[in-house]
Amino acid sequence: MASVLQSLTGNLTNFNNINYKDQNIYNFDTISTLIIDQLKSLSWWKLLITLISILLVWDQISYQLNKGSIEGPTYKIWPIIGPFLDSLDPKFSGYKAKWDSGPLSCVSIFHKFVVIASDRDLSRKIFQSPKYVKPCVVDVAKKILRPENWVFLDGKEHVDYRKGLNGLFTKQALNNYVPAQEKVMDKYLSKFQEISKDGPIIFFHELREIMCGLSLRAFCGDYITEEQVKKIADDYYLVTAALELVNFPIIIPYTKTWYGQRTADMAMKTFAACSAKAKIRVANGGEPTCVLDAWIKAMYDSKAQFEANPGSKLGVRMFSDKEISEAIFTFLFASQDASSSLACWLFQIVSDRPDVAQKIREEQLNVRNGDPTIPLTGDLIDKMTYTNMVVKETLRYRPPVIMVPYVAKQSFPITENYNAPKGSMIIPSVYPSLHDPEAYENPDEFIPERWVEGSQANENKKNWLVFGTGPHVCLGQTYVMMTFTALIGKALLYNDLIHKITPLSEEIKVFATIFPQDDLILQFKPRDPLSV
Numbered sequence: 001m002a003s004v005l006q007s008l009t010g011n012l013t014n015f016n017n018i019n020y021k022d023q024n025i026y027n028f029d030t031i032s033t034l035i036i037d038q039l040k041s042l043s044w045w046k047l048l049i050t051l052i053s054i055l056l057v058w059d060q061i062s063y064q065l066n067k068g069s070i071e072g073p074t075y076k077i078w079p080i081i082g083p084f085l086d087s088l089d090p091k092f093s094g095y096k097a098k099w100d101s102g103p104l105s106c107v108s109i110f111h112k113f114v115v116i117a118s119d120r121d122l123s124r125k126i127f128q129s130p131k132y133v134k135p136c137v138v139d140v141a142k143k144i145l146r147p148e149n150w151v152f153l154d155g156k157e158h159v160d161y162r163k164g165l166n167g168l169f170t171k172q173a174l175n176n177y178v179p180a181q182e183k184v185m186d187k188y189l190s191k192f193q194e195i196s197k198d199g200p201i202i203f204f205h206e207l208r209e210i211m212c213g214l215s216l217r218a219f220c221g222d223y224i225t226e227e228q229v230k231k232i233a234d235d236y237y238l239v240t241a242a243l244e245l246v247n248f249p250i251i252i253p254y255t256k257t258w259y260g261q262r263t264a265d266m267a268m269k270t271f272a273a274c275s276a277k278a279k280i281r282v283a284n285g286g287e288p289t290c291v292l293d294a295w296i297k298a299m300y301d302s303k304a305q306f307e308a309n310p311g312s313k314l315g316v317r318m319f320s321d322k323e324i325s326e327a328i329f330t331f332l333f334a335s336q337d338a339s340s341s342l343a344c345w346l347f348q349i350v351s352d353r354p355d356v357a358q359k360i361r362e363e364q365l366n367v368r369n370g371d372p373t374i375p376l377t378g379d380l381i382d383k384m385t386y387t388n389m390v391v392k393e394t395l396r397y398r399p400p401v402i403m404v405p406y407v408a409k410q411s412f413p414i415t416e417n418y419n420a421p422k423g424s425m426i427i428p429s430v431y432p433s434l435h436d437p438e439a440y441e442n443p444d445e446f447i448p449e450r451w452v453e454g455s456q457a458n459e460n461k462k463n464w465l466v467f468g469t470g471p472h473v474c475l476g477q478t479y480v481m482m483t484f485t486a487l488i489g490k491a492l493l494y495n496d497l498i499h500k501i502t503p504l505s506e507e508i509k510v511f512a513t514i515f516p517q518d519d520l521i522l523q524f525k526p527r528d529p530l531s532v
């Protein structure tokens, strides 16, 4: 290294010693010639080492320039790559250390400069600044989700498209999907009893499967077959793996991204076929029972209104089966990991707290007037106030999405003193706001009662960043509250949940979202739903 520096500084010193004035060589051509001559005089390996040295110095300088006054390592400890190796196996403790280091902190990985906001108001500002930021997706996402997919729209185009989707996830629309979802719940809850009859087993994969089943029934109703649901549920983790933040941007056969793309293509083909069937059924007057029906009905209704009144504005245009299938895939993509995370924590938390489980059971029987066989409806779920608070507290205590990556479209003045450079990744964090002692007393304790109406937690609405905020706020948040309230209620009515607690149960594993490190070892033991 010493010889490298000598060679580098030696050549630069020679260059400086030239008396330009005397030789009257101010012009650019002459200087360029000089540099080329100097470089020519180097052997190839000296040249290579010189270039590498320049790159290393530039890497550190550009890091300093981007970092400015915010928290972060004083210099890049690992030149060029930065903490790349850590990012291959992200640790929750690493994120926590970053949040604790200051309201804004940074890291630099290869050429990517990353700014992390831990402060509530700065995080909100980022979420709500579509002028400066847009959601950041890994390069390969456009290939897997397809470049024309709506999730890549930005600004007004995104807002307009979103307007057409919001109606599919309102409470009123969701009520129509509940009966199909209840069938999925019943089927899987029986299966859970069966597969764990000999004692607690790992439930991580089982819960991912039921989540996929619930979503796909809500999205595609009975147009999708059991086998198709099973196939997509089994293979979906390949998409998650392909879309990890650190992944190779080119799709090479038999690599993670290739398997991910194949799975996505297979799922979209299935959804396109479901859409074609739904179009026929809805055209024949079928009432909506799933997202596909509701969307297609909105298209037909708009078309009919427009034809009756040609001067009017077309509300919802007709979408092709391909476009619909891509959008449905994004719903699955957005929901699958976060819902699976919530499912794991929710089942773990209620299993470990018999008092909470008991209160849920009492409420479940009460809202059904003592008849556990009463079918689920939106109105019934509305009455499950305590169960709903348990779901909400789980989302606060263990928020599935701990931070959301955005990218700066232009230099972004996040604070008076700090401008995040254009092209940097800017990450508003969710977790710290949800564990802020000023909003939530004893934030590291699980207290469902903190959500009673008028309470401090309920009043601190600005801290509730579980589903983001701003133009990209989660489309499925009402769906999440309804589905999980109904699911945990039914599960507890009909089962004793036995959790095998291990030293890793409360440790947090990061795999896109967060999970208990031991993957949740659980048993579903049948119980008489009438016994309280």
Ligand code: HEM
Pocket (backbone or CB within 6 Å): 127, 151, 162, 330, 331, 332, 334, 335, 338, 339, 342, 399, 400, 401, 404, 465, 466, 467, 468, 469, 470, 471, 472, 473, 474, 475, 476, 477, 479, 480
């Ligand atoms: C526990 C479950 C879930 C959590 C914690 C969650 C959380 C989030 C978060 C944090 C965002 C980013 C918001 C932002 O950038 O401001 C988001 C976006 C989104 N979520 Fe969810 N989500 C969940 C389930 C679902 C489900 C079930 C759906 C089903 C439709 C869904 C659909 C979406 C969509 C489509 C977006 C992108 C919206 C856009 O870009 O306009 N999510 N979600």
